[in-house]
Amino acid sequence: MTGWNLTGKSTRPRAxxxxxxxxxxxTPGSIPAAAAATGADGGGAAEQAEQDPNILTVTxxxxxxxxxLAELPPITVLGEVSGFxxxxxxxxxxxxxxxxxxxSLECIIWGGVYKAxxxxxxxxxxxxxxxxxxxxxxxGKMSFQISRFxxxxxxxxxxxxxxxxxxxxxxxxxxxSRKRPIPAFCTRVAVVTSLSGAVIDDVKRTLRRRNPLVxxxxxxxxxxxxxxEAELIEALARAAAIEPAPDCILLVRxxxxxxxxxxxxxEALARAxxxxxxxxxxxxxxxxxxxxxDMVSDRRCxxxxxxxxxxxxxxxxxxxxxxxxxxxxAAALSxxxxxxxxxxxxxxxxxxxxxxxxxxxxxxxxxxxxxxxCLTRPDETVLRRAxxxxxxxxxxEAAMARGMERQAASLDALAARLPAPGSLIAExxxxxxxxxxxxxxxxxxxxxxxxxxLARQAASLDALSPLKVLGRGYAIAYRxxxxxxxxxxxxxxxxxxxxxxxxxxxxxxxxxxxx
Amino acid sequence: xxxxxxxxxxxxxxxxxxxxxxxxxxxxxxxxEQSLESYTRGVALVKSLRERLDSAxxxxxxxxxxxxxxxxxxxxxxxxxxxxxxx
Numbered sequence: 001m002t003g004w005n006l007t008g009k010s011t012r013p014r015a016x017x018x019x020x021x022x023x024x025x026x027t028p029g030s031i032p033a034a035a036a037a038t039g040a041d042g043g044g045a046a047e048q049a050e051q052d053p054n055i056l057t058v059t060x061x062x063x064x065x066x067x068x069l070a071e072l073p074p075i076t077v078l079g080e081v082s083g084f085x086x087x088x089x090x091x092x093x094x095x096x097x098x099x100x101x102x103x104s105l106e107c108i109i110w111g112g113v114y115k116a117x118x119x120x121x122x123x124x125x126x127x128x129x130x131x132x133x134x135x136x137x138x139x140g141k142m143s144f145q146i147s148r149f150x151x152x153x154x155x156x157x158x159x160x161x162x163x164x165x166x167x168x169x170x171x172x173x174x175x176x177s178r179k180r181p182i183p184a185f186c187t188r189v190a191v192v193t194s195l196s197g198a199v200i201d202d203v204k205r206t207l208r209r210r211n212p213l214v215x216x217x218x219x220x221x222x223x224x225x226x227x228x229e230a231e232l233i234e235a236l237a238r239a240a241a242i243e244p245a246p247d248c249i250l251l252v253r254x255x256x257x258x259x260x261x262x263x264x265x266x267e268a269l270a271r272a273x274x275x276x277x278x279x280x281x282x283x284x285x286x287x288x289x290x291x292x293x294d295m296v297s298d299r300r301c302x303x304x305x306x307x308x309x310x311x312x313x314x315x316x317x318x319x320x321x322x323x324x325x326x327x328x329x330a331a332a333l334s335x336x337x338x339x340x341x342x343x344x345x346x347x348x349x350x351x352x353x354x355x356x357x358x359x360x361x362x363x364x365x366x367x368x369x370x371x372x373x374c375l376t377r378p379d380e381t382v383l384r385r386a387x388x389x390x391x392x393x394x395x396x397e398a399a400m401a402r403g404m405e406r407q408a409a410s411l412d413a414l415a416a417r418l419p420a421p422g423s424l425i426a427e428x429x430x431x432x433x434x435x436x437x438x439x440x441x442x443x444x445x446x447x448x449x450x451x452x453x454l455a456r457q458a459a460s461l462d463a464l465s466p467l468k469v470l471g472r473g474y475a476i477a478y479r480x481x482x483x484x485x486x487x488x489x490x491x492x493x494x495x496x497x498x499x500x501x502x503x504x505x506x507x508x509x510x511x512x513x514x515x
Numbered sequence: 516x517x518x519x520x521x522x523x524x525x526x527x528x529x530x531x532x533x534x535x536x537x538x539x540x541x542x543x544x545x546x547x548e549q550s551l552e553s554y555t556r557g558v559a560l561v562k563s564l565r566e567r568l569d570s571a572x573x574x575x576x577x578x579x580x581x582x583x584x585x586x587x588x589x590x591x592x593x594x595x596x597x598x599x600x601x602x
Contacts (some may be wrong), residue, residue: 187527195577204575204594213526214570218591219578238578239588315568322564325533329557332540335548339543341587 058140066135069142076130077144078152079105084123087114094121098129098144106143107131113147119159121149128152150381154258163263165292168267173274179298180279184248185318186311188215188279191347192238193234195220199254199304206308211315217242229266240278248279248311251293252304264291283307306323469503489515516555521563529567538559 078097084365086094092111097104107129109121120495121127131146151159168174188197189207193199195218207214221235232251239249251273253264263269273280274296282297283304294300301307313321373380462468470476477484478497490496490509498505521529536557569582575591 119580183527185527185530190578201594206594208594212573213567215574215576216591217576217578217588242578242588267523279576313570319565319568321530322561322568326561328537328541329533329554329561332537333550333554336540336543336545336547336590340547504516 005391027100033237040513053137057409059137059302062137062140063133065140065142066137068388069135070135074130074132074147076104076128078128081121081125082123084121084473092369095121096126098120107146107200108134109146110151117149119149119151119155125151125155126153127155140480156197157258157262157483161262161292164265164267164270166297167297168270168274168292172211173270175297178274182281182299182311184280185313187213188217188244188246189248189250189311190217190219190242190246191250191252191308192219192221192235192239193250193252194223197223197254199252202305202307203252204252206305210309211312211318213318214312215313217246222262224256224260229269232263233272234270236276240276241463245278248281248298249276250281250283250304250307250311252283252307253285255289258289261285261289264293267291267292270296281310333460467501475500489511521559523583524563524569526564529564531558533557533564 007020059437065437077098079100082097082099084094084096086092086109087094088094088111090111092115094111094114096107098107099105114121118128127149128145128151129146130148132331133142134145135142150156165174172178190201190421190435191203193203204216219235219239223232236249236251239246243393253261261284264282270292272284272294278512279298279300281301282291282294283301283306284291284294285303287302288298299307299310309325369375465476467474476499477500479489479494484490484496490512492509494509496509497508498507519528522532524532537551539545540553540557573593575593576588577591578586579589581587
């Protein structure tokens with residue numbers, strides 16, 4: 001009977017399940033019946049000649065084993081994955097073994113089952129596998145076909161961590177937007193870690209070498225074991241409360257087992273990291289380890305050393321930066337001076353160009369003026385006028401000559417038509433001489449009589465002339481140019497003129513004696 | 516400009532001021548007199564920063580709880596000059 005126990009040593013998994021059928025002393029009759037049943041489709045008809053029912057063909061034997069195993073209810077086995085191969089090809093089947101200290105078991109997971117599972121398998125993972133044994137007819141090899149698998153122990157822990165991570169992610173604690181900016185150059189840095197481990201020394205040494213300008217403040221805390229989470233939460237709060245506040249907090253610890261690092265997967269600690277008023281940089285464990293604290297921190301570094309290096313630029317970089325700035329400073333000033341000079345010379349150039357343009361414009365207009373004929377040949381006008389005048393004189397002369405000729409010609413013509421001078425006036429002249437002789441005769445007769453009268457009248461007029469009277473001793477008194485006829489017109493002191501025949505006397509009235 | 520004495524500035528403050536000065540100078544919008552003043556200050560900043568960089572010594576403090584539970588900063592040891600890392 002034990003020969004049918006195909007694995008021979010798989011006693012351990014069995015312990016977890018109900019007793020297997022063949023261990024309960026199966027009835028002898030049931031076995032050939034099963035063998036016959038499988039033998040029919042097994043196709044080993046040639047061997048049927050052996051009529052001893054206790055001797056089976058290979059096909060019958062394998063079939064018997066398969067049928068027997070198939071009757072087992074599904075069992076659940078705890079084992080560690082090793083030799084994992086798959087998922088293979090399009091179907092995605094996976095082949096591997098599960099083992100414990102003393103046994104191993106071939107396993108198959110069909111692609112569909114593996115794909116539907118929320119978990120992934122890899123070597124070393126300890127898990128609970130549920131499935132049934134199968135025997136492969138062609139080789140008689142048995143394998144465990146797995147229909148379900150789930151983590152236990154560390155695997156279970158990882159699942160719990162993943163669930164917590166998912167929860168916090170959904171709450172938005174891992175959003176990039178809530179990660180606070182960390183200065184490129186933190187000069188005051190709080191380090192939260194164990195003060196007794198090597199990590200704090202590494203951080204100090206790293207920063208001493210990289211950038212000694214960074215001031216470190218060490219805040220000690222347990223980093224694993226009972227109560228470590230609470231201590232870390234308190235240390236974070238203490239670090240954030242330092243006055244003046246540090247630029248960032250380094251939350252670091254060295255490498256360890258998954259269980260050791262579980263402290264940093266604590267929900268309360270993760271929330272404290274996310275809520276810290278000072279940005280938190282994590283460096284927990286080694287490269288592949290990622291804790292929840294890493295996920296919610298403001299910057300995640302793979303190791304404590306990397307975290308320390310990330311807080312500030314290296315002193316050599318600072319020195320280079322300083323050298324660059326020194327050059328820029330000098331360059332900026334010389335550029336400024338050069339700019340100023342260039343500006344000045346541009347202005348000078350513009351000014352002289354403008355002046356030059358102005359001068360050449362003026363020169364052009366002067367030249368234009370100077371080129372005008374009145375200046376280049378000032379006598380031309382006079383000469384032209386003189387020429388014109390000469391022409392006019394010539395024309396005038398010619399015109400005059402022609403006119404004289406015309407007048408002379410017409411005078412000649414008139415003279416020819418004029419009668420002889422004496423013929424026209426001879427008769428009137430004779431009549432005139434006769435009339436003149438008569439007028440002279442008549443005149444003499446007329447004036448002789450009138451002359452005698454006139455001489456007589458002149459003699460009497462002369463006798464009556466006041467001047468004649470004056471000649472006899474009379475005088476005429478004038479007052480203001482008028483003949484004074486009355487003494488009463490005078491008053492003492494008045495002036496008067498007295499006319500005598502041979503002159504006048506100016507006098508003044510002494511006294512008036514009116515009669 | 517109300518300027519702090521250079522010795523009173525932290526390295527970072529001095530460094531930031533230097534950068535501001537350089538940018539202002541590079542912008543070319545400064546009066547010449549002012550730019551000369553800034554340049555002089557910039558040179559002084561460079562000198563101070565270089566000295567500090569060359570002579571920097573690591574400052575390490577430890578946050579310790581007093582008897583009454585209040586936190587106090589006490590001086591700690593700087594890292595040893597041994598450059599090997601244990602992790």
